[in-house]
Amino acid sequence: MLELSRLEISRRTFVGGVGVGALAGLLAACGGTGTAPGVGTGIRWWDHFGGLQDQHKVWAAEQAKKLGLPVEYTYNEPGRATEALQLANQSEQLPDVYSNIVGLPLPALVDSGWVSPIELSDEALARLPEGTLVEGISMLDGVVYGLPVMSDRQYWACTWYNSEIAGSVGFEPPRSYDELRTALRAIADDGRFAPMTLALGASERMRDQADDLAQSGGFPGWQGLRYDTGEYAYDDDAYVNVIELLKEISDNGWLLPGTNSFQVPDARGRWAAGSVGFAIDGPWAPGGVRALNEAHLPKMATSGQLTPEGEDLVITRGAPAPVWFVAGNTKHADEVNLLLESFTQDDYQALLAEAMDQPPLNLDVVADADVIEPYAWLVEDYKKRVFRAPQPQVRNPAANEALAFVMPAAPHLGDIIQGYLGGDLTDLRAELVKLSDTANQNLDQAIDKAGAAGAKVSRDDWAFTDWQRGVDYAY
Template sequence: MNRRTLLGLSAAGAAGVVAGCSTPQAETPGQRTITWWDHNVNLQKANGAAYEAFTAKSGIAVKYTYHQTAKIGQALQLAKQSNQQPDVHSTAGLEASIPSLIADGWFAPIDWPDDVKKAFASLGGLVEGLHSFDGKLYTFPIFADRQYVAATWFNRDMIGKAGLDPANPPKTFDEFRTACRTVQDTQKGASGMILSLAHTGRMNEHLNSLAQGAGFEGINGVKFATGEFAFDDDAYVAVFEFLASLQADKLIFPGSSSLDDQTARVRWAAGAAGFYLDGPWCSGTVQTEAKQFLPSVDVGPMLQPEAGRPVVAYRGQAGGNYFISGSSKLPAEASELLTGLATKDYWTAIANAMAQPPYDLSVVEGSTAIEPWKRLIGWYADSVFIAPQAVLRNPDVQRVNRHSKAVKPGLGELLQGVFSGQVTDIRGALKKLTDDSAADREQAIKKAVADGAKVSADDWAFSDWKPATDYKNG
């Protein structure tokens, strides 16, 4: 299969999924229906089995609609404005905090019996401030805590043909630059790497992960020990300068500035580039959208600035993926539907789909996932550590989050500016993001305190935090 044929098949398949809805059971006249929107293309099979089991038991149909990750946030905003929200949906692209969305009426509580909640007890449980708010359950984890989203995915066949060793992929910035140049010099028409630069939310995630790998001791720009914003830390500057150097050397696919993650991944699968930075869901999405390419998919760990240092990343305990709409006319029935996602069978289906690592990691080894995906999940166990979370130490942090706003331009927009030449002072631009983020938190704290919250900036500081260890929250 040549590149043109694969691109055509992949793009047509993706367009078909975006344009249409999947209804696992045919609706009958007068039948009650739960509507479900999400961006999880590689969970459609797992979720579809849950829909079918629910419909067989309840007689209620489930009407599913897929939206691209980069577009679902806008679709949900428009649906909220017109009072046409789906009954159940994911929250990708909704940049406000979960507490603020709850306060704005976006979500209804999930009504689960105690025995269903107990399914989570041995694996970490349902946490106030992440899943429950003001004592009411709104969501639940389906994915594991330990993961990062900037793994080095690559086309094994292309790398081999370029004379590189697929068993020893690049691990440092310099090795990666050399590998990209080798691919570009030896594989006609291919770029070294491709980015989903137009998807700024995804780029935010990549940049935050790469900064941790480069030594940033914090998460989302906030240092663990002091609680201070520090987007202008040397680690972030190093990551921006590294990507800017690849752009300057013309090693990045020239159309990356207009690509979202789905389009970039399809082009990568079609042979546009050797390397693609992405999260653990990459191979699962390929399995769904470009299955012919799956045997060529391989992965390396997150890139490091220099050799000899271990990969270290941090992530908080996993929040939830699905929520019941506050405008749903069937909240009790939607709660029952969601019980199908709190089982070992469902977590196994997630592993088979090669999405993010499932909440119960014991199912990974026996899954049908490809070896590179299993290898990556194994790396996570050794290199990703549980981060301190202010909201788990002081629940009143939720009330601050309700007043927080998305600070723009964020990391993704700044990288776009660097690539376009509009941002020439990288550290200066990152310092402004630091200052703007600190100012937003300050105003949010003031509003929360005025509402009666007992909270201060000190709640984000964890002086007892130690690098490369799990932090015991609570």
């Protein structure tokens, strides 16, 4: 499955370009600046998109014929992909094309020689939706270094339900917290099915879903960071209300037994077996379900993402981050650029759509693609509900220097959710205050380190006082 969050840091960096800590150590492990092309006479292409392995093998063969040059495609399991790239760099065999899984800010990749410029033809550029290539995210000083091919317009905490169970028990597609409670209670009272399952054992997944639900619940930011003030505020009522809803669902016995330890494949597999009413999952759920139990696809239905009172959903996301990079010292720059241009074509974008995983950059191709109706409905909903967020590294590219030093707060939000639902933590808001304080301190320290290294960056770069919810941000 294409789903990037199987290496959880990747999903959080993929949409929005958020930096990660321990940059210096990772670059050192990667062998510094000494990148070089790999062995062989053709293009070497690596990625970590499991759901696209078969399609990418076919695509590589087709492009090889067009380019007159072998294209060797290799899939690396997400949990091992970063290490594989590090080792390849150390041995001066970095692949010519590779997927964005290293997790480093773009300036660090450029400075360390990991990537080289991408030159796209006018035809390829014209195929990209407006606002795809953004300074500080996919470009530096007007030069393209990374190619996005998947959409930034999406949300991840989709309410998926079994349409057959809905018809048998008799409940309406829930849009609010109360409507979900009513549906879960109806399933429990019926007694034939389990009301719900979640990937509660996957703390990173619970973190991501709570971040999304808090935003749709009115939090003026994402991943705990307020857009308007630039301050972390996990203790906002929107976060408390989401976690209390999950606690109520758990305490009422509405979760399938064993849910507390379920990882993503466990929860998805149990739901795909057909005897569970609800699951919270991303747009990639149909692709995952198809791999587990294709017979369940016709039973899949979604009502989008919950809001507290059924209000209109408003989601905000950063600019699309790069999916593809070119090795800093490739010997096949011209042919590699042509390969990358092929990823902007409608037939490749349709290939992404039909995987029913991460939505393609060109959302319009989904309408004519071979996908189930709920997936197509979600994509249309994304077009209406998702707006462009402000990002400090877009307004001031030097913010990337600070993002490279940010250490993740621990325990993170998902850990707190697990502890609260399991009874190990009792004062939820106090724990969220601690998380906010730690995250703010970590960001301040990162900014100080970047400043000491010469970057012109301050905490003010994170505050967008003119941001308005439900409007694409313009700098």
